[in-house]
Amino acid sequence: MSSSAFPPGRGPNLFILGAPKCGTTSMAAYLQQHPEVAVSQPKETNYYGPYAGSPGMSAEAYCESMAHKPGARYRCEATPNYLAVPETVARIAAENPDARYIVMVRDQADLAFSMHQQVRLMGFENIASFEEAWQARDDRRAGKRVPVTCSDARRLVYDQRASVGRQVTDALDVIPRERIIVIEMATLRADIDTVWETLCAFLGIEVQEGVDFTAQNLRKTIRFPIVLQASAVLFRLKRRLGIRGGLGVGRAIKSVAAPVATDRDSLAPELRSEVQAFFAEDSRLLETVMLSGPHLRMVDGTVSGHG
Template sequence: MKKPNFFFIGAPKCGTTAMANWLQEHPRIFMTQRRKEPMFFDNDIFNPDRMSLKQYESLFRKADDDHLVVGEASTSYLRSLEAVQNILEYSPSARFLVAVRNPVEMAPSVHAQLMYTQHETIADFEEAWQAQEDRVQGKRLPSNSRNDPASLMYADVCRLGEQLERLLGQVSRDRVMVVFMDDMKADSRRVYLDILDFLGVPDDGRSDFPSANVRKRVKLPVLGKMLAYALQYKRLLGLQGVKTGAFLKLHAWNEVPMARTEPDEQFRKELIDCFEEDILLLGELTGRDVSGWLR
């Protein structure tokens, strides 16, 4: 078994699922398949399904000498205060990939994802945003989010400049690559080749770059909860990698695309004011002109 030496650590809703899928299909790269986001190293983030070291390392048992890079993708690691240090203790020479986007666009996308997974119960994003102060005090929390209220603190989750600064305080810049979602949309192949170059892996000629994890909602919340409970029981039984046709068909049937809704001018200004300092920090850390995000 090879130990992982590459970690795609975030951020959520920044194109990470699509990029992880692209890398997973490269013949010289091994990415975890049975569990897309192991969430093993973020001990400060609530995870009822946390694995033992033996279970975690079993995810990589099929990695062999043909794989130049062995990795995993857990988007919670970037916002975790402990994950990077834990990773470095486990894999001292690890390399890190980070995907970022405009937090003003990221925050409502994170909210939509939490609505889909039913960890959020306030359907209107502006109302959920205004509820953050109450939630810090333990109020207005969904019953299944009481152990991880931090996931509902959208302002904190989306402060990518602060999170990247913390990462760069622990890891040298030559071992960190930052990808902007804007670039991924504009020229996916160019971004893909840059990532392969960063990892030291040859081009496999990929020309198709499908998107993934697009914004969606559930038709029937009750069915969504039943499927979530079923998945949890599978994990408790050690069957998280087992995929049944009926299970997947029910999941697919219960999903429908979710239309994007833009915040009104006043609320958008509130979001920009909240993230302005962090946006400027991200631009400074990456050498990127992100002033357009403030307009």
């Protein structure tokens, strides 16, 4: 087995590998409360990319982001975009051969919709309607109809980004199945105690009591889309000019356009059925992968699986 790319006891040995909008922020918050897990600060370091325009970080800074709990068994980072890019997963596996992995998943139709909402919040998406953005996926894949605010068109190809069955299958080309636990997001709401106990068993650590299981990163909506687009343009301009510090302008823009929490419904039933039909094969693939090793999923309203 190859050795780690980082000094002993410094590099990551636990990744929340993906997927975005599947409860990864909540999972990171829960793990951070365990004395044996040091979650990177920030949670999403983007050290391994994977998208163009991702903020850079030195190896030393990367290790320091997980150094706030000396002696902790696990040093964890949680950049959920990694899972969607096989080359990124392969590099992570090669540089961290002893690592374990948590993969959070959900219904692919809901995931694609939530990803569209997220990139709109980030100012990368200029098509407000998910249905229209979904229909534009082939154009985006070809690099067409990509707004200037988006540095990497792959962020907008929602069918590819939400194909978690294929993504986990690809990851198994470089990661042993027993080192990955796949967890359906719905299990966090249904029976968090069982999820927590199973996850701790998978990691080989004691079950920490008194953890605050409040959900994190709830769905939000945009008040001023144009203002957020301006913020994204400013961010790209700063990076091109090599400006790392803040100018205060972006902060002021975001304070005006700050997203607000919403309980708004997700997909319309007709569109949901269409998108779910598109992902039918990927859903079957995901089920096969889940049943082949450590996992937690909903079966007849009950959390089922093992670590």
